[in-house]
Amino acid sequence: MDTQARQAIIIDADTGATLLEKNGDERMPPSSMSKLMTMYVVFDLLRQGRLTMDQTMPVSERAWRMGGSKMFVQIGNSVKVEDLIRGVIIQSGNDACVVLAEGISGSEQQFAELLNEYGRRIGLRNSNFRNATGWPDPEHRMTCRDLTVLARHIINDYPDYYRFYSERSFRFNDINQENRNPLLGRVPGADGLKTGHTEEAGYGLTGSAKRGDRRLILVVNGLRSMAERREETERLMEWGFREFENVSLFRASDTVEEAPVYLGDKPTVPLVGGRDLILTLPRQWRRNLQVKVRYDGPIPAPVAKGQEVGRLEVSGQGVPAMTLPLIAGADVARLGLVSRIPAVIGRWVSRT
Incomplete structure (x- = not known):
């Protein structure tokens, strides 16, 4: 899959799998997409109780004079935090960002x-x-990969505030402005996040959509026009949902394999992953998945539940290679001296 964007990345928000990447770690001007970081700080301060939605912040002359996208705050007025949040997210207001920055830290x-x-x-x-x-x-730079990390944190850490990103319009100071996110209303499940544009950066978007149990996060930058951004992001998001699926290999408590135990009061110990293993796989390559269990056996007793005793290796064409530790799913005590003698003799005899 190719893209006209200079930088691009698509990830599965739950598994973290990368579905597409183009210059994902290239430092780039993020333009208004970096407003996501401003909102992350605001959301955290709200959760801590250091800010409230009804709290007001004064509009300085500097904030009022900000160019570019504006919420159209008025100098000398005070604006509620909740309105400023909508001004940043929906209207991409540079003036709203400066009001918040000065109200929180004293200066931008x-x-x-x-x-x-x-x-x-x-x-x-x-x-x-x-x-x-x-x-x-x-010196103001981000990468596509960092923007996916930030987007995941906003979505997962502040679900109560994430709802602002799906709002389609906001009216302030008798001026109504539409959300500039081209995915909203066009791509099923789209609910965020932020557009960006400067002459140097081109047109960019950090977007997200959720369908069923799957959520994808997309970041593109360097596109040539709003129309190209709209068409490209819609195409890439649909491709990600269409061509990939999340496959549950096993649950946290599922026994992957029974490993033999040497000198234990039980002959085997169950090997478990300790967490659900869900992979994002290309649909047409799912059959090429290879899963191997590796451990040094027999495992000597005693074995403590939760002890790491092996590993699970996942590979295959089109599948990102990964290794998952396997842990003991139960305690296995060491046999007493009398009981160990036949086992030791039997093991020695079997080797001669």
């Missing part, structure tokens, strides 16, 4: 330091924030 520069602190905390390895808006700056 100090708020950018807070963004970087949060970014390190959630594992954004190749991102650097210089402002709250994504305004062009040669």
